[in-house]
Amino acid sequence: QVQLVESGGGLMQAGGSLRLSCAASGRTFSSVAVGWFRQAPGKEREFVAAIRWSGGGTYYADSVKGRFTISADNAKSTVYLQMNSLRPEDTAVYYCAAASRWFDVRSAAYDYWGQGTQVTVSS
Numbered sequence: 001q002v003q004l005v006e007s008g009g010g011l012m013q014a015g016g017s018l019r020l021s022c023a024a025s026g027r028t029f030s031s032v033a034v035g036w037f038r039q040a041p042g043k044e045r046e047f048v049a050a051i052r053w054s055g056g057g058t059y060y061a062d063s064v065k066g067r068f069t070i071s072a073d074n075a076k077s078t079v080y081l082q083m084n085s086l087r088p089e090d091t092a093v094y095y096c097a098a099a100s101r102w103f104d105v106r107s108a109a110y111d112y113w114g115q116g117t118q119v120t121v122s123s
Helices: none
Strands: 002-007 010-013 018-026 033-039 046-052 058-060 068-073 078-083 092-099 117-122
Touching (some): 018 033, 018 092, 046 068, 046 078
Antiparallel strands (some): 033 046, 046 058, 092 117
């Protein structure tokens, strides 16, 4: 089992920045990658970004490329999502998830999920 706990969400004005954290514990060695997903009210959960624990390979959705940066601190078993130039359309609950293989944008490919953290961007 891998436990994931997100933090760092909140309310921000458009153009501002937030940094989300995803702390992993448990059998973290069983996960190869961590992804961030988000779900806005009435919408499907969508892929945001992913990072590979070993080697640090990253991948971003087109909607956040150039604005969001995913990084990992292996020593702390923590993955971060730095979100800059936030837009109202970034408003959603953000989830981190762990996968046992690299790479997939489908949520079904991820085995473990955190509880989510709310990000609200006002215009």
